[in-house]
Amino acid sequence: SMGVGDWLATDAEVDLARRERAREEWECDNFLQGEIEEMVHLYVKNGIDEASARRLVNIMAKNRKGFVDIMMSEELGMALDTEDKKPWAHGLVNFSSFMVFGLIPLIVYIIVVGADPNIRPETVFYISIGTTALTLIGLGIAQSIVTKSGGMLKNAAILLALGAFASGLGYGMSYLLAYTTGVTLE
Numbered sequence: 789s790m791g792v793g794d795w796l797a798t799d800a801e802v803d804l805a806r807r808e809r810a811r812e813e814w815e816c817d818n819f820l821q822g823e824i825e826e827m828v829h830l831y832v833k834n835g836i837d838e839a840s841a842r843r844l845v846n847i848m849a850k851n852r853k854g855f856v857d858i859m860m861s862e863e864l865g866m867a868l869d870t871e872d873k874k875p876w877a878h879g880l881v882n883f884s885s886f887m888v889f890g891l892i893p894l895i896v897y898i899i900v901v902g903a904d905p906n907i908r909p910e911t912v913f914y915i916s917i918g919t920t921a922l923t924l925i926g927l928g929i930a931q932s933i934v935t936k937s938g939g940m941l942k943n944a945a946i947l948l949a950l951g952a953f954a955s956g957l958g959y960g961m962s963y964l965l966a967y968t969t970g971v972t973l974e
Contacts, residue, residue: 791883799875805866812856812864816849823859824849830863889927893920917955924951 815823824845831841849855860866893916900912928944937943966972 790886791879794882795875795879798873798878802871802873802875805860805870808864808866809856809860809871812859813852816852816856820849823855826863827859889923892923893917920951920955921948924948 812823824842827845827848828838828841831844832838836844848858857868861868896919897912897916900907900915924947925944928947929940931947932938932940932943
């Protein structure tokens with residue numbers, strides 16, 4: 789479901805960017821002076837004097853594609869590569885990540901129980917929690933390396949905290965469901 793959700797969200801983001809580009813292009817073709825005034829106002833609002841802003845925007849407006857790109861970025865706050873995103877690839881990466889990293893606690897459970905079928909369930913549960921925590925910490929570190937964002941410990945701590953919150957929420961909901969319905973899996 790997470791992979792499908794990512795696919796759909798990215799697809800909607802790409803569609804929005806394409807619609808906004810088409811709108812900005814139409815406005816440039818049909819109301820160029822209005823677009824120029826919008827950009828002048830934006831630059832003045834950001835501290836550029838009006839005469840300089842007007843000169844700058846008039847120069848940029850001579851290149852329609854470049855001007856539309858600038859409006860997409862500066863006026864609408866959209867990344868220029870948004871339209872190039874591949875929703876299916878985002879969904880596949882998300883799905884694969886959930887499958888790989890979601891299997892780690894289950895694999896640990898299978899290995900531990902396979903090694904000692906008489907092990908107490910609580911022990912297996914705590915071992916699974918520990919390996920999940922280590923996995924989340926590793927993911928946080930990997931995220932820092934891949935994105936070159938630094939702050940490895942910060943990213944690891946954030947992922948660990950979010951994972952603990954999500955797990956606690958799931959555990960709490962199952963407890964609440966069992967409490968309110970009287971149905972347990974024991």
